Amino acid sequence: xxxxxxxxxxxxxxxRAAEQLRAAGWTGAITVVGDEPHMPYNRPPLSKDVLAGKxxxxxxxxxxxxxxxxxxxxxxxxxxxxRLAERTVELDxxxxxxxxxxxxxxxxxxxxxxxxxxxxxxxxxxTLADAQGLRDExxxxxxxxxxxxxxxxxxEVAATAVGLGVREVTVVDPxxxxxxxxxxxxxxxxxxxxxxxxxxxxxxxxGVAGFEGDDRxxxxxxxxxxxxxxxxxxxxxxxxxxxxxxxxxxLDLSDGVLTDEHLRAGxxxxxxxxxxxxxxxxxxxxxxxxxxxxxSIPTDTAKHAARTLAAHLAGGAVELAPFAPxxxxxxxxHDFRLQSFGAPGLGLEDVRVLDGEPEGDVxxxxxxxxxxxxxxxxxxxxxxxxxxxxxxxxxxxxALTA
Amino acid sequence: MKxxxxxxxxxxxxxxxFAAPDVFSLDDAGHLAYVSDPDDALRDEVExxxxxxxxxxxxxxx
Numbered sequence: 001x002x003x004x005x006x007x008x009x010x011x012x013x014x015x016r017a018a019e020q021l022r023a024a025g026w027t028g029a030i031t032v033v034g035d036e037p038h039m040p041y042n043r044p045p046l047s048k049d050v051l052a053g054k055x056x057x058x059x060x061x062x063x064x065x066x067x068x069x070x071x072x073x074x075x076x077x078x079x080x081x082x083r084l085a086e087r088t089v090e091l092d093x094x095x096x097x098x099x100x101x102x103x104x105x106x107x108x109x110x111x112x113x114x115x116x117x118x119x120x121x122x123x124x125x126x127t128l129a130d131a132q133g134l135r136d137e138x139x140x141x142x143x144x145x146x147x148x149x150x151x152x153x154x155x156e157v158a159a160t161a162v163g164l165g166v167r168e169v170t171v172v173d174p175x176x177x178x179x180x181x182x183x184x185x186x187x188x189x190x191x192x193x194x195x196x197x198x199x200x201x202x203x204x205x206x207g208v209a210g211f212e213g214d215d216r217x218x219x220x221x222x223x224x225x226x227x228x229x230x231x232x233x234x235x236x237x238x239x240x241x242x243x244x245x246x247x248x249x250x251l252d253l254s255d256g257v258l259t260d261e262h263l264r265a266g267x268x269x270x271x272x273x274x275x276x277x278x279x280x281x282x283x284x285x286x287x288x289x290x291x292x293x294x295x296s297i298p299t300d301t302a303k304h305a306a307r308t309l310a311a312h313l314a315g316g317a318v319e320l321a322p323f324a325p326x327x328x329x330x331x332x333x334h335d336f337r338l339q340s341f342g343a344p345g346l347g348l349e350d351v352r353v354l355d356g357e358p359e360g361d362v363x364x365x366x367x368x369x370x371x372x373x374x375x376x377x378x379x380x381x382x383x384x385x386x387x388x389x390x391x392x393x394x395x396x397x398x399a400l401t402a
Numbered sequence: 403m404k405x406x407x408x409x410x411x412x413x414x415x416x417x418x419x420f421a422a423p424d425v426f427s428l429d430d431a432g433h434l435a436y437v438s439d440p441d442d443a444l445r446d447e448v449e450x451x452x453x454x455x456x457x458x459x460x461x462x463x464x
Contacts, residue, residue: 016453042458059411062458065449299453330415330456381414385432388416 003028003313006089006097008079008245010034012042013275013298015062017103021025022067023062026313030045030071031097033089036127040064042144044295047156048133048332052163053135057128064192078173079106084249084268104246104257104265104273105302108239108293113148116219118210122133122233125153137232144168146230148208150178152331154236156198159333170201170228172208179291183338184348184366189379190358191338194378198334203228206253217326241277255279257292261322263305269312272305274298283322285343285373285400292327300325316324326395327374339384342366355386363387368400403442404463407434418451418460426451451452 005021007014010032018030030164034040034400041060049055064071074091081090088098110124123134128388134157137143143166147154150173161169171178177188192202203222212227219227241256252258256279258265263280265271273280275298279289304323311318331338347366354375355363361379363386365372372394377387405425412434418426425448426436436446441446452460 044456055411063461295456296454326415332413381432385416385428388420391420 003100004098005030005101005103005309005313006079006099007032007103007105007243007288008082008089009103009107009277010036010073010075011040011105011107011275011298012062012295013105013107013277013302014103015040015064015068016299016302017105017274018068018071019065020302021103021310022065023303024306024310026101026306026351028100028313030068031074031099032071033074033077033079033091033097034391035076036129037076038128039075041128045397047125047129047153048160048199051131051135051138051157051160053139057132062126079245082244082246082249084251084266088246090117095318100270101313102268102271103305104243104271104277104330105275105298106242106245106277108241108256108276110235111240113208113235113237115208115210118213118215118217120215121213121217121231122211122235124235125157126239134232134234138164138166142167142188143231144229145170145232145234146228147171147234147236148220149173149236149238150175150202150204151181151236151238152179152329153177155195155333156235156331157234157236158195159198160335162199168201169199170203171195172203172206172222172228174207176205178202178204178232179338182345183376184344184364185350186351186353186358187338187362187364187376190378191333193359194334194336198333239276241291243277248313252279258289262308262318262320263301263323264308266399272309274305278305280323281337282327282343283324283399284326284397285346294327294329296328297325324399326391328391336379337381337384338376338378339387340374340376341391342372342386344374344376346400347373354390355381356383361386363390365390368378371397373397373400403440403445403448405436405440405448406461406463407436408457408459408461409434410453410460411457412459415456417454417456421451421454422447 180188350367361383
């Protein structure tokens with residue numbers, strides 16, 4: 001098979017795409033372009049064990065499959081523009097690459113707060129370099145930390161900071177409870193209590209108005225004018241899709257890259273998207289296209305997208321069932337774990353305790369029209385295993401209709 | 403096929419059990435047990451198990 005597939009993005013999605021293209025029978029050239037200097041590495045520990053110093057940074061590197069030995073890696077290079085009609089991309093060094101197939105795997109970057117104040121001392125957690133920089137500052141004695149944003153990253157970083165023995169950790173969020181968006185009120189309330197019992201403070205129901213300090217941040221100004229003293233600030237306020245390079249091609253880039261049910265972008269059979277940048281309809285649910293930032297998604301999307309693309313480039317029709325992954329996520333915080341299967345976010349109107357109680361290990365079910373669509377366990381290892389027992393049931397459920 | 407799990411990394415997520423139930427299992431205490439020399443016919447599912455391990459603790463050594 002001749003020709004070349006360009007994979008834009010050299011993180012987990014890019015790696016899995018390259019591996020799955022080989023598994024799907026593509027024997028032509030594969031060039032992976034990524035702006036970080038590293039080979040693909042595993043990001044979840046960046047806010048947990050690696051930030052805590054319990055695992056070395058070197059332990060994060062993925063081991064690429066042998067089938068990708070001849071893949072060309074263009075690292076420290078960034079694709080700045082694409083012309084899909086001509087099947088070429090442009091790199092930041094001015095060179096151009098032509099392709100027969102394109103995999104969009106450029107992922108997300110942290111959203112930054114735009115309010116006034118100094119930048120020094122303010123961190124995000126997405127890359128290895130981010131985590132290294134944050135760890136250096138968290139391990140200084142007597143550090144006061146303010147985490148802005150009580151989502152996955154914010155809650156994990158707050159827990160890790162407490163474990164590192166920092167002087168003070170406060171989490172700020174405009175919503176009334178941590179992780180209430182993905183979890184709903186009942187588990188979020190239990191989560192808050194667990195964090196508070198382990199020494200995390202919260203300033204909830206309030207936004208950030210600005211940062212104090214001259215050269216470097218010394219405090220976080222809240223919406224009511226009060227100030228939280230801070231030596232280190234972590235901004236974990238969501239993410240922005242890296243899609244600027246795709247502009248001008250008629251694609252829907254309003255939130256990531258909109259794809260069809262086979263992860264093809266904008267009706268281009270030779271361009272697919274994988275990972276958290278892909279906004280795809282999940283045939284298991286209501287068919288509404290959504291981006292999904294869970295760790296399982298790069299692997300799931302890469303497998304389906306690679307088959308789609310390899311079949312097209314081999315001249316055949318795509319004979320796949322529409323993409324229908326069962327979402328799963330976990331989050332380790334302090335000495336407990338959140339473990340989910342299915343789509344709790346679709347069933348937030350009908351949340352029931354399936355097992356245990358919010359004060360201890362608890363398993364919560366999320367329902368649509370009385371039907372279970374997702375579960376979340378909060379607690380120890382046994383609770384997480386309890387959630388896993390529902391996985392087969394969730395897989396067997398017929399698709400939700402729109 | 404030889405399968406090696408780095409038990410220092412493993413945190414008993416159990417994702418490998420879903421992907422390759424013939425090779426990986428959780429014992430009564432919820433800890434990982436596995437067959438270290440599975441039949442080559444199971445290669446696809448073992449590769450899938452290695453892919454979905456959150457700690458990337460599973461290695462396939464031919």
